[in-house]
Amino acid sequence: MxxxxxFWDSTPSLRYVFDYARAxxxxxxxxLFVVLARISVAMPPHVVTPSLVSSEYGSLNVFVGIxxxxxxxxxxxxxxxxxxxxxIRKAMTAQPASGEGIPAMFTTRKNQDEGDxxxxxxxxxxxxxLLDIPEIAVLGGNSKRQGSILIPMLTSAWSxxxxxxxxxxxxNRYTVPRYGYRLSLITGVQPSNLGMILDEAGTGLPxxxxxxxxxxxxxxxxxxxxxxxxxxxxxxxxxxADMMVSALDTLYQAGSRYDMMDxxxxxxxxxxxEYPQITYAEARRVxxxxxxxxxxxxxxxxxxxxxxxxxxxxxxxxHPNDPLKVRERDWTxxxxxxxxxxxxxxxxxQQAEEIKRTLKAEAIALDDDARAEADKRKAERxxxxxxxxxxxxxxxxxxxxxxRISNAARSTDRKGGYVYRILEELRDEGKLDSAGNxxxxxxxxxxxxxxxxxxx
Numbered sequence: 001m002x003x004x005x006x007f008w009d010s011t012p013s014l015r016y017v018f019d020y021a022r023a024x025x026x027x028x029x030x031x032l033f034v035v036l037a038r039i040s041v042a043m044p045p046h047v048v049t050p051s052l053v054s055s056e057y058g059s060l061n062v063f064v065g066i067x068x069x070x071x072x073x074x075x076x077x078x079x080x081x082x083x084x085x086x087x088i089r090k091a092m093t094a095q096p097a098s099g100e101g102i103p104a105m106f107t108t109r110k111n112q113d114e115g116d117x118x119x120x121x122x123x124x125x126x127x128x129x130l131l132d133i134p135e136i137a138v139l140g141g142n143s144k145r146q147g148s149i150l151i152p153m154l155t156s157a158w159s160x161x162x163x164x165x166x167x168x169x170x171x172n173r174y175t176v177p178r179y180g181y182r183l184s185l186i187t188g189v190q191p192s193n194l195g196m197i198l199d200e201a202g203t204g205l206p207x208x209x210x211x212x213x214x215x216x217x218x219x220x221x222x223x224x225x226x227x228x229x230x231x232x233x234x235x236x237x238x239x240x241a242d243m244m245v246s247a248l249d250t251l252y253q254a255g256s257r258y259d260m261m262d263x264x265x266x267x268x269x270x271x272x273x274e275y276p277q278i279t280y281a282e283a284r285r286v287x288x289x290x291x292x293x294x295x296x297x298x299x300x301x302x303x304x305x306x307x308x309x310x311x312x313x314x315x316x317x318x319h320p321n322d323p324l325k326v327r328e329r330d331w332t333x334x335x336x337x338x339x340x341x342x343x344x345x346x347x348x349x350q351q352a353e354e355i356k357r358t359l360k361a362e363a364i365a366l367d368d369d370a371r372a373e374a375d376k377r378k379a380e381r382x383x384x385x386x387x388x389x390x391x392x393x394x395x396x397x398x399x400x401x402x403x404r405i406s407n408a409a410r411s412t413d414r415k416g417g418y419v420y421r422i423l424e425e426l427r428d429e430g431k432l433d434s435a436g437n438x439x440x441x442x443x444x445x446x447x448x449x450x451x452x453x454x455x456x
Contacts, residue, residue: 024076
């Protein structure tokens, strides 16, 4: 079983990421995940993973959630990762305001001559985007708008599916075909806001994330020296080149690769990454378990797809001279990455539950305090009512039966019965005397602390 030290020491690139993060005083795991997301964005969209459990090829799109309170260093972490992978091939960086806005990142329309007239045609404006969202609350707020399709659009993007929706206005109707775009996402997730992702478990959103903390509890007090060597910055030129713009435009105008001439085999060929046999064996086993109803943690429902992406990105990072071939070691390392991500997610869920319990306890305490203060104020009002009533109606201090006093104080004791407790408290305070029946209702009560003030 691999441990964390073995993981970071397993390849020169991982060792460099770890040492570089420590030297820059940021969290190594979060740095690594952002590095993988940036490499993903740089990879052309026609590079795909094999069809392990479906008829479609897989996407390399990656979502990263950096866990930690606001101001703890998410921006610093992404900045350090940017210095390790500075070139993402002019990818658009933006925050999604709506689901409809995501397809608009990739496609637009332009005028084109068609005989003696001009027509508008769909073209690819940009084939890659990195969504960098400082706080998950921004994503959560946008997704809660009435009619929002932001979350379904993101889950489709992670899987590399067709993007777009039908609108009445054709000018605003944009669709982005499968294999024609690359999109990855990085966001900060505060434990108190983790529910904004977990609440979308039904749509599969949290299952698609790599999670890592913004903290590094074992970091030394004094940062170590920068690691030597020239492994980084990562050279994206080792990755396959983008398809020609004309080929992307043809794909976008066709709407799908299947609808292209010869299904795109000539005009838009895909590059399928190579995986070891253990990958296919695991995919068959996972599929069999699913068919047999052997479901483990629902939050790990997309574990195989996540692992497939991570293995590919580690291969690109670890052996750039052969970036399209995933080796068994890459698959093993990807398994450990997914294990750590699940561990970080579980720890964040525990923190979120602790925060929720603390807030609930504080709310209950505040409610109890408010109730006690209300009771105190009510008791004072009833006491004043009782004393004023006795001053006015029993100046000779012969006593008035308890039930009459209760009736007189009905305006401040609408439910009744409360006055009897107040009579006893006033007696304990030395302000009233009682005589006769021991029952407060039937006893007679009179002032004893001071003579009444008579008004002439």
